[in-house]
Amino acid sequence: MRNRFLVGGLVLLLAVLTGCGQAGNQGRKELTVLAAASLMESFREIRDAFVAEHPDVGIDFDFQGSSLLAEQIRQGRPADVYASADARTMRKVVRSGRAAGDSKTFATNRxxxxxxxxxxxxxxxxxxxxxxxxxxxxxxxxxxxxxxxxxxxxxxxxxxxxxxxxxxxxxxxxxxxxxxxxxxxxxxxxxxxxxxxxxxxxxxxxxxVLNTYPVVSLEDAADPELATEFMAFVRGPKGREILAEYGFGAP
Amino acid sequence: MRFGTRRGTRRPPASASARVRVPVPLWLPAIVALALVVLPVLGLLTRIDPTRLPTLLTSPEALAALNLSLHTSLISTALSVVLGGPLALVLARSRLPGLRVVRALVLLPLVLPPVVGGLALLYLLGRTGVLGGLLENVFGLTIPYTTSAVVLAQTFVAMPFLVVGLEGSLRTAGARYEQVAATLGAGPWLTFRRVTLPLLLPALGSSLVLTFARALGEFGATITFAGSLRGTTRTLPLAIYTTAQSDVDAAVAMSLLLVVIALVVIVVARPKAVEGRS
Missing domain, CATH: 3.40.190.10 (Periplasmic binding protein-like II)
Known part of the structure; x- marks a missing residue:
């Protein structure tokens, strides 16, 4: 009896610690994008366009202040792509060593x-x-x-x-x-x-006073290829068109 | 010595063998629970940069926030006593119909997320709010973005702690002494001052400390209702949040201020609030 309690408790603990919600995504690719709050509307539309071309992909967004997101990334928040509202904040992420490669500017704003x-x-x-x-x-x-x-x-x-x-x-x-x-x-x-x-x-x-918007894929992204593909899409003709529609300037 | 033979029959022996033992399987979750509470605070301490700490703690931003936080929290606590104390008495002693509903309503800020409280305040007292529009048009008073808004948000969130604490102790104490005072010819006001108030004092101390601590930590309602501006509405929790956007070390140093205040509060309140009131 005592042992059963103990085992049950341990199993529960392990489940909590490892996060048991990771099952059930088989066959479907997930991309987590952390993006500046100002990108909310345009990136949602870009997602719809991207998913229309890649039906097996799901994209999760978190739109917050760029600085907050940058700090979360530095603290190890798992994600695939980070898009920031200025170069200063992006430098923070690049300096922390979590960026995979160089960031690329995709839009400007004022x-x-x-x-x-x-x-x-x-x-x-x-x-x-x-x-x-x-x-x-x-x-x-x-x-x-x-x-x-x-x-x-x-x-x-x-x-x-x-x-x-x-x-x-x-x-x-x-x-x-x-x-x-x-x-x-x-x-x-x-x-x-x-x-x-x-x-x-x-x-x-x-x-x-123009703000440049850089985007970067992150080290240890679950699917680096997909991350690169999404970034290329944002910077490609369709992405540009949607961004321009929302008032962003070309880089 | 004369009572030595009777002692055993009056109460159980106080030896260690008679102590209630905690079942072994409960130790593990208990330790995890303790770790969950203590380790994050220790984690915060490891982030402190001792060389920068003095400068960070005395930065104008930190000092302005500390000053504002202490001031507003003290005012909110005083307001909670002046308004919430009588409310606790009414809830515990009067026999109005529908009192149970009122008691439940008082608990609302305790269970409501503070951000929702902030929105609620905004839609009542903001410029477009029912009461706020009236205040602005008739008296030229604007409440959001002022220090008064901070005090209101803190009082909204913290006062229930005082009401619940005092009401509980009033109900536990019962109304016997007050009834006796009444039969001896004391009016309600005299009874309140000479009987009820002294009865309440021990509970008042611990409730006050809890109310103050809650007001000091208020974040969600304040940032939603009062905004965030140094020296006017940016209390310590708001300053920590804003600073953390660009300078984590400075934010951690400010957090240390709140941890120290929290520890002082616990030490002061411990005898009454944690170990049961005597």
């Missing part, structure tokens, strides 16, 4: 102002954002969109005092969509994806 559709604060230019009483939300400088925000501020010669600094560009967008902020600085592509929910206001300084 910032834009977004305001709620009725533009309650009457924002028309970047300088308006520095006005007193404007509730502006930006990304924190620790993440790519925040780093881009700092550079845009320098180019425009305008210092912003945001009411909140988010860790993810989608959080900035959501605050504007929810009407909790008068304006936010997000990527052109996020404004595009939000459609009618926000109005976007282009400003000259944003054209001088």
């Amino acid at each position: 910032l834009t102002i977004v305001v709620p559709p009725d533009n309650p604060a009457g924002v028309t230019s970047f300088a308006d954002l520095a006005g007193p009483g404007e509730k502006v939300v930006t990304c924190a400088p620790q993440v790519p969109c925040g780093a881009a925000t700092e550079r845009v501020e320098r180019v425009a010669g305008v210092r912003l005092s945001p009411v909140s600094e988010e860790t993810d560009v989608k959080d900035v967008l959501n605050k504007v969509v929810a009407g909790e902020a008068d304006a936010g600085l997000v990527y052109v592509t996020d404004a595009h994806a939000a459609g009618e929910q926000v109005r976007s206001i282009d400003f000259p300084a944003s054209h001088e």
